[in-house]
Amino acid sequence: MTPLEAGLVRYLESHLQRASSVAITNLSRIPGGASRETWMFDASWEEHGKALTAPFVLRKDPPASLVESERAVEYAFYSAFERSSVPVPHMRWLEEDPSHLGSPFFIMDRINGSETNTRRILEPDLDPSRDFIARRMYEILAAISTFDWEGSAISRVMKPPPLEECWKHELDYWEGMIDANELSPQPIARAAIRWLRANPPPPPKRVSVVHGDYRVGNFLYNSEGIHGVLDWEMAHLGDPIEDLAWSFMELWEAGQPRRKGGIIDEDAAVRIFEGASGLKVDRDALHWWDVFSGVKAQGIWLTGARSLNDGRTGELILIYTSYALINLQDEILLRSLGKGA
Amino acid sequence: MKPDPPKILLVVAGALFGQLLPEVRTPFGQQTVTLAGGVLGMIAQEYDRAAARLVEENEVLVALLGTARPVVTAADLRERIESATAHVPARDLHVSALQAANDGLRSVLIDVQAEVESLAGTAARAVNGLIWEELRESTRRRHLETGRG
Numbered sequence: 001m002t003p004l005e006a007g008l009v010r011y012l013e014s015h016l017q018r019a020s021s022v023a024i025t026n027l028s029r030i031p032g033g034a035s036r037e038t039w040m041f042d043a044s045w046e047e048h049g050k051a052l053t054a055p056f057v058l059r060k061d062p063p064a065s066l067v068e069s070e071r072a073v074e075y076a077f078y079s080a081f082e083r084s085s086v087p088v089p090h091m092r093w094l095e096e097d098p099s100h101l102g103s104p105f106f107i108m109d110r111i112n113g114s115e116t117n118t119r120r121i122l123e124p125d126l127d128p129s130r131d132f133i134a135r136r137m138y139e140i141l142a143a144i145s146t147f148d149w150e151g152s153a154i155s156r157v158m159k160p161p162p163l164e165e166c167w168k169h170e171l172d173y174w175e176g177m178i179d180a181n182e183l184s185p186q187p188i189a190r191a192a193i194r195w196l197r198a199n200p201p202p203p204p205k206r207v208s209v210v211h212g213d214y215r216v217g218n219f220l221y222n223s224e225g226i227h228g229v230l231d232w233e234m235a236h237l238g239d240p241i242e243d244l245a246w247s248f249m250e251l252w253e254a255g256q257p258r259r260k261g262g263i264i265d266e267d268a269a270v271r272i273f274e275g276a277s278g279l280k281v282d283r284d285a286l287h288w289w290d291v292f293s294g295v296k297a298q299g300i301w302l303t304g305a306r307s308l309n310d311g312r313t314g315e316l317i318l319i320y321t322s323y324a325l326i327n328l329q330d331e332i333l334l335r336s337l338g339k340g341a
Numbered sequence: 342m343k344p345d346p347p348k349i350l351l352v353v354a355g356a357l358f359g360q361l362l363p364e365v366r367t368p369f370g371q372q373t374v375t376l377a378g379g380v381l382g383m384i385a386q387e388y389d390r391a392a393a394r395l396v397e398e399n400e401v402l403v404a405l406l407g408t409a410r411p412v413v414t415a416a417d418l419r420e421r422i423e424s425a426t427a428h429v430p431a432r433d434l435h436v437s438a439l440q441a442a443n444d445g446l447r448s449v450l451i452d453v454q455a456e457v458e459s460l461a462g463t464a465a466r467a468v469n470g471l472i473w474e475e476l477r478e479s480t481r482r483r484h485l486e487t488g489r490g
Contacts, residue, residue: 028367028368028369029367029369030368030369031368031369031371031372032372184440184443184444184447185444185447185448185450185451186451187447187450187451187454187472187476187479188476188479188480190451190454190455191451191454191476194455194458316373316376316377316380317372317376319376319380320376320379320380323380323383323384323387323485324379324383324485324487327480327483327484327485328487330476330479330480330483331480331484334476334477334480339473339476339477340477341477341481
């Protein structure tokens, strides 16, 4: 038994009430997960003489990552959407004490029979389902954007920014991340930040939940639709157009030019979002949030590069993002600013 | 040293993809091997060009900042232009030395662009246009083939 398996057994023995003979099987790390280590495992135990099993996912803090965020905040956003029209896995336990598994973590139920792969969604056997998945993607985003978060678990971990400062709140944060983490000067990101400050978007009509990384790759899908929205580590309160613009970023087009996430045209996605949310998408605001998305993404890649450079992590995915994505993001930012080749 | 290091890196990447990857059973292990091979491929591209790229870019930046200097009005920024352009190594071709000079030049370039954006007149606009052209070119110099579709 590995130390992680042994730690999980001890933890479940103390947290599954009236459980005995707890065993862990099929523990394996899930690819991706550049912000937290994500592991899947099956647990079995006995309760009142009955044998029970359940599939779980463990999200565990790494020594360093692309995104430095509070797991309690992510847990709260997941919890807030349980029993809503936004599908999310059921949360089981949030553990801040690092003594159990070496770092803080949370455990949630695993949704089987679906996947997050950004390439798989483009394969021919999913041709009949792709339009439906794309429609559901933007209907679910509309449900996130119109979710009544006041009084939910979210309001216990986060204060809303003033309407007119939603853009500034996010831009200040991500400019600060670039200030703290750049290993070399970033003239393109800095020019983009100056443009963003000189051309602020109109305030949104409401402060919404913003997932913060809403895109193909961060929801569980199969031919039947979308079954779970994942990776809420950058979730916050703000302008709903932020999520829409992030999902449209050129970086996610997966070799399908102007197909957002590789699966839908921008105008079609906006129509679905507007119809389902009742919110009007201001095209100038969408452009502002597109440029912002490029700055934010650059902040994420630079944070990963810094973690790697400082020896706080040896995750190979951070070498990839440092080498492959920082310049690519600059190329995309130039196009977003109308300065591309 | 022969074979050339980029060739060695590509051979190692080929071994990772062709020999090790089929043996790896877990999805996380497969991702790790794929990332390792991809990173070696990118380093192979950068290895041969890095010094040439930085020498070329530093020369372009020195000339561009020299063009910008008469347009810039802030005295301290003019001094920073002079200091950064004077610290480009003429003989030290270590990538670390060239990169340090490049960092200094691009740091000043950021502040020069911020200043000319705030200035009226054709001279300032012309310098800003030259800076944007250089920023476009800088991404071409750094572009890596990653196999991303």
